[in-house]
Amino acid sequence: MAEAFERLQKIQAEDVADLCLGSVFLATGGGGDPYVNQLLTEAALRSHGPVALVAASALPDAAWVLPLGEVGAPTVSLEQLPVGDEPLVALARYESATGRRVTHLIPFEVGGANSVLPLVAAAARGLPVVDGDGMGRALPEAQMMTFAIAGVPPTPAVAVDYLGNTVTFDTANVDDYERQVRHLAIAMGGMIFTAEHGMVGAHARGCVVPDTLSFAVGLGRLLRQRRGPAKDLLPELEALFASSSYGILRHLYTGKVVDIDRRVQGGFDIGEATLAPLRGPGEPLTIAIRNEYLLASCNDRVLASVPDLIVVVDSETATPINAERLAYGQRVSVLGIGCPGHYRSEPALRVVGPRCFGFDCDYVPIEDLPAGPG
Amino acid sequence: MTLRIGIDVGGTHTDAVLLDGERVRTSVKAATTADIESGVIDALQRLLAADRFDAQNVRAVMIGTTQFTNAVVERRELTPSAIVRIALPTGRLVPPKVDWPGDLAAALGDHVFMIHGGRLYDGRPLAPARDDEADAVIDAIAARELTCVAVASVFAPADAEPEHAFAERLQQRLPHVRVVRSCEFGRIGLLERENAALLNAALLPFADRVIDGFERALAARGLDCPLYISQNDGTLMDTAAARRFPALTFASGPTNSLRGAGLLTGERHAVVVDIGGTTSDIGVLRDGFPRESNLGVAIAGVRTSFRMPDILTLGIGGGSLVGAEGGRIGPRSVGHRLLQTGRAFGGDTLTATDLAIAAGHLDLGDRHRLADLPSATVRRGLATIAARIDEAVDRMRSSREPVTVILVGGGTALLSEPLSSAARTLRPEHAAVANAIGAAHAEVGAEAERIVPVAERAIALDELERQARQRVAAAGARKDLIRINDVDETAVSYMAVPTVRLRVKAVGPLDLEALAHG
Numbered sequence: 001m002a003e004a005f006e007r008l009q010k011i012q013a014e015d016v017a018d019l020c021l022g023s024v025f026l027a028t029g030g031g032g033d034p035y036v037n038q039l040l041t042e043a044a045l046r047s048h049g050p051v052a053l054v055a056a057s058a059l060p061d062a063a064w065v066l067p068l069g070e071v072g073a074p075t076v077s078l079e080q081l082p083v084g085d086e087p088l089v090a091l092a093r094y095e096s097a098t099g100r101r102v103t104h105l106i107p108f109e110v111g112g113a114n115s116v117l118p119l120v121a122a123a124a125r126g127l128p129v130v131d132g133d134g135m136g137r138a139l140p141e142a143q144m145m146t147f148a149i150a151g152v153p154p155t156p157a158v159a160v161d162y163l164g165n166t167v168t169f170d171t172a173n174v175d176d177y178e179r180q181v182r183h184l185a186i187a188m189g190g191m192i193f194t195a196e197h198g199m200v201g202a203h204a205r206g207c208v209v210p211d212t213l214s215f216a217v218g219l220g221r222l223l224r225q226r227r228g229p230a231k232d233l234l235p236e237l238e239a240l241f242a243s244s245s246y247g248i249l250r251h252l253y254t255g256k257v258v259d260i261d262r263r264v265q266g267g268f269d270i271g272e273a274t275l276a277p278l279r280g281p282g283e284p285l286t287i288a289i290r291n292e293y294l295l296a297s298c299n300d301r302v303l304a305s306v307p308d309l310i311v312v313v314d315s316e317t318a319t320p321i322n323a324e325r326l327a328y329g330q331r332v333s334v335l336g337i338g339c340p341g342h343y344r345s346e347p348a349l350r351v352v353g354p355r356c357f358g359f360d361c362d363y364v365p366i367e368d369l370p371a372g373p374g
Numbered sequence: 375m376t377l378r379i380g381i382d383v384g385g386t387h388t389d390a391v392l393l394d395g396e397r398v399r400t401s402v403k404a405a406t407t408a409d410i411e412s413g414v415i416d417a418l419q420r421l422l423a424a425d426r427f428d429a430q431n432v433r434a435v436m437i438g439t440t441q442f443t444n445a446v447v448e449r450r451e452l453t454p455s456a457i458v459r460i461a462l463p464t465g466r467l468v469p470p471k472v473d474w475p476g477d478l479a480a481a482l483g484d485h486v487f488m489i490h491g492g493r494l495y496d497g498r499p500l501a502p503a504r505d506d507e508a509d510a511v512i513d514a515i516a517a518r519e520l521t522c523v524a525v526a527s528v529f530a531p532a533d534a535e536p537e538h539a540f541a542e543r544l545q546q547r548l549p550h551v552r553v554v555r556s557c558e559f560g561r562i563g564l565l566e567r568e569n570a571a572l573l574n575a576a577l578l579p580f581a582d583r584v585i586d587g588f589e590r591a592l593a594a595r596g597l598d599c600p601l602y603i604s605q606n607d608g609t610l611m612d613t614a615a616a617r618r619f620p621a622l623t624f625a626s627g628p629t630n631s632l633r634g635a636g637l638l639t640g641e642r643h644a645v646v647v648d649i650g651g652t653t654s655d656i657g658v659l660r661d662g663f664p665r666e667s668n669l670g671v672a673i674a675g676v677r678t679s680f681r682m683p684d685i686l687t688l689g690i691g692g693g694s695l696v697g698a699e700g701g702r703i704g705p706r707s708v709g710h711r712l713l714q715t716g717r718a719f720g721g722d723t724l725t726a727t728d729l730a731i732a733a734g735h736l737d738l739g740d741r742h743r744l745a746d747l748p749s750a751t752v753r754r755g756l757a758t759i760a761a762r763i764d765e766a767v768d769r770m771r772s773s774r775e776p777v778t779v780i781l782v783g784g785g786t787a788l789l790s791e792p793l794s795s796a797a798r799t800l801r802p803e804h805a806a807v808a809n810a811i812g813a814a815h816a817e818v819g820a821e822a823e824r825i826v827p828v829a830e831r832a833i834a835l836d837e838l839e840r841q842a843r844q845r846v847a848a849a850g851a852r853k854d855l856i857r858i859n860d861v862d863e864t865a866v867s868y869m870a871v872p873t874v875r876l877r878v879k880a881v882g883p884l885d886l887e888a889l890a891h892g
Contacts, residue, residue, distance in 0.1 A: 228768075
């Protein structure tokens with residue numbers, strides 16, 4: 001099994017399932033189920049052919065890179081299907097509203113359902129997609145994207161709902177934009193599609209989290225081909241992440257879910273999962289949830305925190321488990337992964353650090369934290 | 375004396391067991407027949423011949439069957455059926471059956487309809503329903519002379535009114551048409567629920583034939599006790615429910631064999647290898663219950679919303695063809711023709727069973743017919759089987775520690791070599807009929823589910839629990855032993871009004887005393 005991932009030149013229909021599985025892993029519990037988007041993407045790639053991937057570092061200065069994706073409730077998307085052409089409609093409306101010709105598309109996040117959506121529009125329009133994204137994981141809000149952190153203005157932006165209604169945004173800052181777009185999603189069925197944070201290639205080169213689409217395909221392939229106990233897969237996962245901009249992957253805990261306390265607050269799933277050792281005494285692990293898994297601790301000793309990635313997998317199959325599917329009695333393994341360097345700067349930590357999610361602690365990189373309980 | 379009979383109607387064999395309380399009194403094996411009924415009659419006849427019990431003393435008969443799964447897998451006995459999805463304008467480019475295997479989609483005919491309507495997450499209409507659209511669909515169903523229809527609307531688990539309205543309109547005009555509503559399959563997840571409803575619709579006429587056959591078989595042997603059918607999660611449904619919901623039996627085979635293996639050995643943690651005629655199913659017992667899959671489970675390539683055991687299936691069974699001088703086993707199998715086409719039985723096809731007979735592990739057929747079989751082929755063939763099962767056990771076990779492996783099913787003789795993944799390998803008595811034993815020990819269960827604002831959560835949970843308990847009691851469980859075995863709560867995130875999805879499942883052992891009087 002390869003220890004490094006392969007940087008792909010293109011994404012083909014056969015890669016999409018692996019891309020989605022890898023994306024669910026990187027989504028750290030959030031991001032939503034990608035299955036319907038997987039179907040749409042596979043169909044688009046089969047009828048239009050593969051989509052070219054362009055390394056962020058190879059973007060021409062004058063390229064116009066457009067992030068494209070959906071905003072809303074992951075749980076809703078389990079039930080309410082997209083029309084299917086929203087990414088294309090959003091792209092077309094963006095171009096007509098701004099008068100710009102878009103040259104490259106890119107996902108908001110390589111997390112769950114959003115990682116494949118730009119491929120649908122890219123395939124139909126013959127556009128390349130940047131091999132990267134704006135998070136390297138999933139996070140809930142627009143200001144948390146590396147594009148926003150690097151100062152790319154969110155607007156002009158367009159949003160398209162399931163009825164084909166279009167809203168154009170022109171806001172003073174990303175916080176206002178996030179508030180407005182969130183309320184539009186709530187008003188229009190819980191899920192909308194947006195095109196936002198458009199930027200020139202020269203700017204994108206500096207703020208895209210690179211290679212994440214190729215990485216997700218490689219990760220998904222490993223998880224599919226080597227489905228089995230998480231502990232057995234650990235050496236290969238460690239090697240794979242070491243070869244990437246994440247750097248470190250570390251096993252934090254294996255146990256069973258003994259309690260899930262989950263409530264909805266301010267438009268988010270807020271909660272806490274408690275894990276206990278499979279047998280015998282030992283310290284419990286708690287994971288704080290706000291859509292994503294944000295903070296893992298043992299008796300108030302933090303083992304990993306946002307923006308580092310906390311991933312929960314089925315300990316018997318190494319299949320990642322979304323927060324909404326975490327259930328009492330499941331046997332799970334918890335992995336901690338270093339976040340890409342883009343999130344480790346002072347300005348980045350001001351919008352994605354633990355305090356942004358209400359935790360009373362500062363970010364400490366996972367490699368500086370204790371490696372496990374006791 | 376509380377006698378009951380468990381029957382497993384598999385693709386190849388029909389097994390029956392007679393239980394007195396928890397004790398297995400007698401077990402028999404018969405061949406599954408094309409009409410199913412005569413195979414069940416034969417099995418019951420053998421049971422009577424072997425045990426001479428009084429049919430009047432039998433309190434209940436439980437049948438587990440893979441007939442409905444096999445029908446879907448083999449694309450037979452399926453009735454062309456319409457699917458009506460009420461969700462436009464959403465889902466236009468993700469139509470029903472979009473991800474189905476082509477031949478299965480074709481077996482149900484090209485009868486896909488999409489109309490406007492359904493609900494949003496907040497209960498508002500997704501789009502106004504249009505009577506003209508509904509009538510055009512009903513016209514088409516009439517013109518194509520379809521008799522089975524599935525209807526699915528968005529957010530039906532929260533508000534099924536659009537499905538009810540369409541079903542009512544359809545049945546007013548076409549009273550003979552049977553309609554399956556997706557809300558009857560509970561869960562959030564439109565594609566999976568719609569798939570379940572459509573497969574179920576296509577199986578309705580076959581379900582009537584199968585259940586009729588079961589009932590005639592019981593009557594033919596003087597059994598007039600209640601008949602129950604095993605569901606995916608190891609619980610039972612009555613025959614009226616089984617006629618309406620044949621799709622709820624899809625995973626009952628593996629579930630019954632896992633539970634049966636646990637009951638026969640008393641083991642609560644083990645890997646169970648069920649070696650049948652065509653396949654070997656490898657599953658895991660955890661705390662005495664089948665380990666369920668965390669992912670959506672596909673049936674014959676179709677995603678469904680059913681909760682099912684996590685099963686790894688190998689194309690290795692008693693009827694598997696042997697190739698490459700023992701280097702290749704299966705996946706092709708002679709299936710139920712083993713006793714005609716296997717070499718030891720006078721045929722000319724070398725099967726896995728022939729290898730076990732030649733090696734002396736199995737006393738069946740005529741071993742002398744295999745005299746010219748090179749011993750190297752026998753050794754290599756059996757080693758190939760053991761290596762592939764070993765690898766599968768290794769993939770399914772929970773840790774690198776060697777595990778307890780329980781061998782069940784009719785083909786356990788195929789595995790004679792020790793497994794490196796196993797600390798010990800158990801071959802319990804009655805292993806060949808583990809499925810029938812699992813079926814006989816099944817419980818009854820029922821679910822209730824709803825999406826509610828968080829403010830109404832406590833009241834809703836009470837009400838759902840009461841509903842689930844009532845449904846289980848109505849299905850025949852002992853009232854004093856009904857327990858809530860699962861409460862599932864999922865937040866619908868990002869909503870202006872905090873909202874949760876609640877699901878409560880109640881189960882309980884069958885009330886055999888009440889059956890006796892009822």
